[in-house]
Amino acid sequence: MTLVAGDAQGELLSAMVGLSFWGGVDPQTGVVIDQHHPLCGESLDGRVLAIPSGRGSCSGSGVLLELILNGHAPAAIVICEREEILTLGALVAEVVFEQSIPVLRIEREVFARLGEYRYARVVGSNFQLLHKPPIGDWQPETAQQESNEDTTVRLDAVDEAFLSGQHGKAAQVAMRLLVRMAAVQEAEAFMDVTQVHIDGCIYTGPASLRFAQMLIGWHARVRVPTTLNSISVDKRRWRAQGVAQDLGVPASALADAYLAMGAQPSFTCAPYLLESAPRFGEQVGWAESNAVVYANSVIGARTMKYPDYLDVCIALTGRAPLAGCHLDAGRRATLALEVEMPTGADDAFWPLLGYCCGAVCGTEIPLIRGLETSAAGPDELKAFGAAFATVAAASMFHIAGITPEADEQRPERQVRIASSELRQAWQVLNTVASPEVGLVSLGNPHFSHDECARLAALVRGRTKSANVAVVVTCGRAVHEAASRAGHIEEAEAFGVQFVTDTCWCMLGEPVIPPAVRTLMTNSGKYAHYAPGLVGRGVRFGGMAACVEAACSGKAQQEAPAWLS
The missing domain is CATH 3.50.30.10 (Phosphohistidine domain)
Structure with missing residues (x-):
């Protein structure tokens, strides 16, 4: 095809x-x-x-x-x-x-x-x-053959108005892209969404800014309430943090372009922590992999895993293809994963399990059994979902007894995830043998208010090593609420630096001190990406273990007892 x-x-x-x-x-x-x-x-x-x-x-x-x-x-x-x-x-x-x-x-x-x-x-x-290199003077066509834009998707008067340019060129181009993607998704029609979360505000390079500026030149405006994901810098403080101009200027300009289109300056990769979070059954158009799986799985809202730029198209039209997880049939589990929560497991269990489940299921939506008595809350499910989405292509998961649609699932095929696979995931995410740690990175996805409170309690009365930096990323709204509650002040007294607007998958030097060779994180997502993104070795562990490393300058070398 x-x-x-x-x-x-x-x-x-x-x-x-x-x-x-x-x-x-x-x-x-x-x-x-x-x-x-x-x-x-x-x-x-x-x-x-x-x-x-x-x-x-x-x-x-x-x-x-x-x-x-x-x-x-x-x-x-x-x-x-x-x-x-x-x-x-x-x-x-x-x-x-x-x-x-x-x-x-x-x-x-x-x-x-x-x-x-x-x-x-x-x-x-x-x-x-x-088997051998192609022979002859074959050359590709000078002009790319454009894919046929005819589609079996039903277009109503609203869609036709966008395509005909009645709402301006930006909305017209957006609808053209939506029609093309609807054909890929085998959608039969379009539908309205109530809100959008844009991930395309991340600066990947000059093309990302060119795209947004072209839309601005075409007078683009969002048509539904739209939040913005983490951007590539702390917009208010990147200069003070020593971030280079060649990143800070275009990354800020990209954010400004989407603000000019009418998006809200939320700048968080955890929009489910905002007051505007959708309700069960609400049809939305979200991007950002961890946010998508959380919205679908934990909240029970409905969204596809929308790629960057298609999220923008949905915001400019308020329309999305009626396909995939927007439909009952697209939310069904096709695979059951049998797991067992080890006795005494700490919070590191959840990203480890998410990483294992995501690697096993690939494009399939899983039903996870065996955690019915775990009392998993929003932060545990956030950590699970982020790690799951890092290695899976699926847009959601179900956890029996915990997530809202799990009881409806009846998958026939079953796979067991053994404790040995959790240990293997631990070894994969701990990429260096040395216990020395120079940076503790927390907040991928962004810290919640409860996580700020827990960190403040963990560092209370403790002394941070002078050789270890501790940096937490969180959204502006959470930072303001945690400040009012006194959690930020208490953590900063220990030596924690809080960074807003951006997240660890975008951060580099000098927020990551140049001399740091190994960092420690409680995020399965960041433990996976960091070696390639920032060239540092990684130690992985729960939040309490991260605080211990911040105090001693060393991570525990052995896996925790519950994992052994």
Whole structure:
């Protein structure tokens, strides 16, 4: 199936594991930086990339757009599962910037044999596998063949008005992209959403700013209440923090562009902590991987895992394809995961389990059994969901006895996640043997008010090592509430630095001290991404273990007793 049309050929680069372009691929060079991925160190530039699907961050579409426009993209992308994040990046390049790469979905049986070949060619909807380099003077068409915009999706008068340009060029282009994505999602119609959360405000490079500024030039305005995800800098304090101008200026300009469109300056990757969080059953258009799975799974609101830039299109029209998790059928679990919570487990259990479950389920929505008596609360489910979304392509999960739609699920296939897999995940996330720690990073996703209170209690009466920095990221709203409650002042007395507006997946030096070689975090998401994003070794543990490391300068080398 042709998702984005075009002709290409090149050396075949394949893997049986999905790849998140955000945090997994350098947007300037096309080199794979995800140290947990089998393609780590490989360059995608000019090669035919074959992976089952994208996974992880919604910002992967932005990274692919950067690569297409800077000339370091794959020649083509070949997948075998449902995939929307990378497909959308190629569609935006085609529709908005008139250049793109082909994206093709093939049968799983064909995909399974890719390892036997070294080269591949995509010509329209035809996919050729070759043992030797293609011979001859074949050249791709000078102009990319544009994918057919005809679709079986039903368009009502509102949709037609957008497409005809009655609401301006920005909304017209947005609707064109929505129609193209609706065809990929096999949607039958469009629907209204009540709110949008934009992840496309993250600065991935010049292309992300060009896209937003083009929309501003076309007088773009959001049509529904719209919140903004964490941006790439602390907007109010990046200069004082020593962030370089070549990041701070364009990242702030990108945020300003979306504010000018009418979005709210929420700047948080945890919009479910805001007063505007949706209710059960509410149809919304959210991006940001952890926010999507939390909204769907814990709140019971309904959203797809919208790629960056499609979130913007939904905000500009208030319309979204009626498909996937917006429908009852798209929320059903197809896989049951049997787990057991170890006796004495601390809060590190939840991101570890989320990481294991996400790796097992891939694109399938799981029902997790065995945690009915765990009394998991919002913070535990937040940590679970963020780690789950880092390695899974699925938009939601169900946990029996805990999440609101779990009792309706009846999956037939079952898989057991043993304690040995939790131990293996611990080893994967602890990437260095040295116990020395120079930075404790907390707040990925953003800290909640309760987490601020817990941290304040943990550091009370303690003395931080002078050799360890402790940095917490959180949203402005949480920071203000925690300040009023006295939690921020108490933590700052210990030596904690609070950073708002941005989050750990965007932070680099000098917020991360240049001399730091190893950091410690309680986030399964950041433990996965940090080695590739910032080139540091990682120690992973619960919040109390992180505080201990902040005081001693050393992390516990052995896994905790409950895991052993």
